[in-house]
Amino acid sequence: MTTTLNEEKYTANLSASELPEGGIWTEAGSSLMRKTGDWKVEQPVWDKTKCISCFTCWAYCPDSCLKVENGRVAGVDYDHCKGCGICANVCPPKVSALTMEKAR
Amino acid sequence: MATLKELATQPAGEKFVGGHTSCAGCGYPNIFRLALAAVKDPVVVVGATGCCEVNTSIFPYTSWKVPFLHNAFENSAATCSGVEAAYYSLLKSGKIQENNTRFIAFGGDGGTYDIGLQSLSGAMERGHDMLYICYDNGAYMNTGIQRSGATPRYANTTTAPVGKVKPGKMQKKKDLAKIMVGHNVPYVAQTIAGNAQDLVKKVEKAMSIRGPKFLVVLATCPLGWQTKTQDTVKLTRLAVDACFWPLYEVENGKYKLSYDPKDKKIPVADWLKLQGRFKHLFKPGNEQLLAEVQAEVDKDWADLKALCEFHSKQV
Structure with a gap:
């Protein structure tokens, strides 16, 4: 199962259980969510x-x-x-x- | 050579995006952007520990739109060579068909000049088809400006501080490009982050060659060099004009100068005085140190020029 990150979640600060499993990056170029x-x-x-x-x-x-x-x-x-x-x-x-x- | 417009307007867009946490005015991200834009084939990037990895891949966010693999300080070149070997093995056994994937390893000066030198040396000697790009900002900037083998003489760092006894780092900067030439690799080049045309040209040239390639790029660190953020590009250009960091390439052992400032050559003091890490050199009583640095730069420049001239006469 993979979790997709979204900007809303980023601003709300992800808890440990919400982070993608296995420590994987789910989206390439996701740092654009960091303003x-x-x-x-x-x-x-x-x-x-x-x-x-x-x-x-x-x-x-x-x-x-x-x-x-x-x-x-x-x-x-x-x-x-x-x-x-x-x-x-x-x-x-x-x-x-x-x-x-x-x-x- | 692709023009900046061609690089900027590629349909695929940028392979290295913003939102990373490097300081404002950081000198290295544009090396990644331009180098990746200059590579047309699919590319796999391996990053050594350093600002590069710490800023661009803070979990769960990544600035890379290409496959990116991070390993420790000491083994980015070994990891890249392993990925390359595995790729060619899969190709040989027919498990993959496309044979145009290229491999690039990025490392800072700490991970290249010092800690990663053995794995880099091994990878270059084994002849893997990879390009190693070292961005050299002259200290371990990521961990708090500790001296490295790339720190220039008399620079102020936290582990070689300026005080009453010593005027900063006492040793000379290591000449990594020449060490790599000693590995008899097909292509070694030295360039700066502040000259996009030269950087792109050298990456394109390296990519046209099969075999191990090495590129060392001078990049400003506003934090460690104690400079103004807007001067980032200007500073590396001044380093070239002062002949502290000449632009040259070595193809199959033959040195070739990419740029000669000629009568535009400036005293090295003009470059040093813009940097807070050298401000003690301009205090009264330190004129001797400054003259020493100038003499060293002049000697190295004359040596390099003579070498390039010697090779240009060979057929």
């Missing part, structure tokens, strides 16, 4: 009009937080962004589509 976005002090703001979709920010984000849609960069995933500022730092200076501001 590390609440760690941040600052957050990047993405300007759609300035972005040239060079994917530099995508390549260096440690938390895979730059969304990609239809072959273009499509914003920041604030649920997992830890606000390190790498994306704003590597964004080409002439473009500067990403800027840091105080997290809300």
